[in-house]
């Protein structure tokens with residue numbers, strides 16, 4: 517076994533307090549420890565230059581250490597007071613949005629230079645697209661129940677029924693969301709404390725993470741910006757279910773939100789893993805409908821609880837417009853042709869492109885069966901012709917369709933955070949398409965795939981950044997490749 521290299525600065529598990537001096541891609545703040553042995557780099561995620569933070573060393577090598585953020589002890593001078601409850605999901609909410617954009621742009625371009633080996637990436641940069649709503653932009657939130665809370669004054673965990681988010685850095689602790697976080701629907705979040713009281717008054721137990729037991733687990737909410745309606749999913753274990761009246765809970769939600777309630781689902785999750793949806797559990801409709809409708813660029817999309825849908829729909833319109841613009845820039849390679857929309861989710865991009873093209877045949881492929889079912893329904897609902905959808909792994913699908921080699925002009929790609937598996941990327945390259953429009957929610961894996969695409973003869977023509985997730989380190993990128 518190779519010997520782990522030690523350093524003379526920090527040890528694994530050690531808790532340190534450090535000033536963040538620089539910012540690296542993905543929200544990794546960089547701090548430096550200086551002593552008689554020299555200088556040592558420490559990475560702390562979700563921090564920014566100027567902050568003093570408390571962090572715990574998770575991994576350390578001879579050259580650097582990676583830490584987990586425990587607390588922000590002092591804000592940076594750039595940060596400003598906000599009227600929202602701070603939550604781990606919005607680490608940069610106090611930083612003015614223009615500053616957030618600067619960090620995101622600079623660190624993403626740096627990544628394409630370093631990992632993608634695109635030396636002239638600044639020349640290829642096209643546009644930084646801002647989110648139309650800076651606050652309250654999300655259409656889905658997952659709140660968790662916990663039997664252990666956190667006392668911010670005493671800075672310690674306490675036995676308490678909570679409904680909200682995990683305490684940053686403490687997987688076993690929850691914290692109540694007592695007011696609007698600035699990310700989701702303000703009315704819903706201002707009522708969450710009452711929903712917590714309702715659940716607590718049943719006498720049934722919230723989830724105890726270390727013991728892996730309890731009744732209440734998650735409360736998931738989807739919102740439609742088109743209809744302003746809400747779809748709820750209460751996730752519990754099965755043991756005490758006979759003691760909980762689901763219909764009464766549905767009526768309580770109607771009391772709180774009136775006709776905004778589209779439906780209530782109930783999921784049984786007896787698995788110990790930290791996920792809302794169990795692979796073995798059931799999901800049943802308690803009240804109303806199990807879907808909501810959202811509108812994007814004039815098209816309607818029906819969304820179920822399980823299917824993937826962009827979390828910031830207003831900004832998704834901007835993202836999809838950019839993708840459609842890149843794809844249709846050379847309209848002759850789309851009209852009267854076959855276009856592949858790989859990792860298509862509920863088929864939004866394919867439908868937008870099809871509705872703007874003439875006589876194009878768009879083939880969407882995604883591994884999630886329910887997303888493909890939604891995609892087919894959506895295409896019917898929008899009366900868009902020329903779309904075909906397949907539920908399959910992209911790699912397997914391409915193995916089964918050798919006829920697409922040398923016959924496709926444009927491929928649209930929108931993989932999940934892990935990027936495109938190397939074997940699948942080879943198959944995509946083998947199709948020999950002239951143009952690729954590659955959308956990514958993780959530019960680190962996209963930059964990795966960029967190097968392979970360039971080695972295979974593609975050139976990166978242009979790149980745009982879309983700020984789909986303000987107040988987080990995340991950024992969406994759209995890259996046009998051409999042969």
Ligand SMILES: C[S@@+](CC[C@H](N)C(=O)[O-])C[C@H]1O[C@@H](n2cnc3c(N)ncnc32)[C@H](O)[C@@H]1O
Pocket residue numbers: 824825826859860861862863864865881882883884887908909910911930931932957
């Ligand atoms: C970022 S989402 C794409 C969303 C879609 N373009 C949209 O706008 O709705 C990534 C999608 O990749 C799918 N996916 C992940 N691995 C896959 C695979 N091996 N083959 C096919 N689809 C896959 C996921 O189910 C997910 O829907």
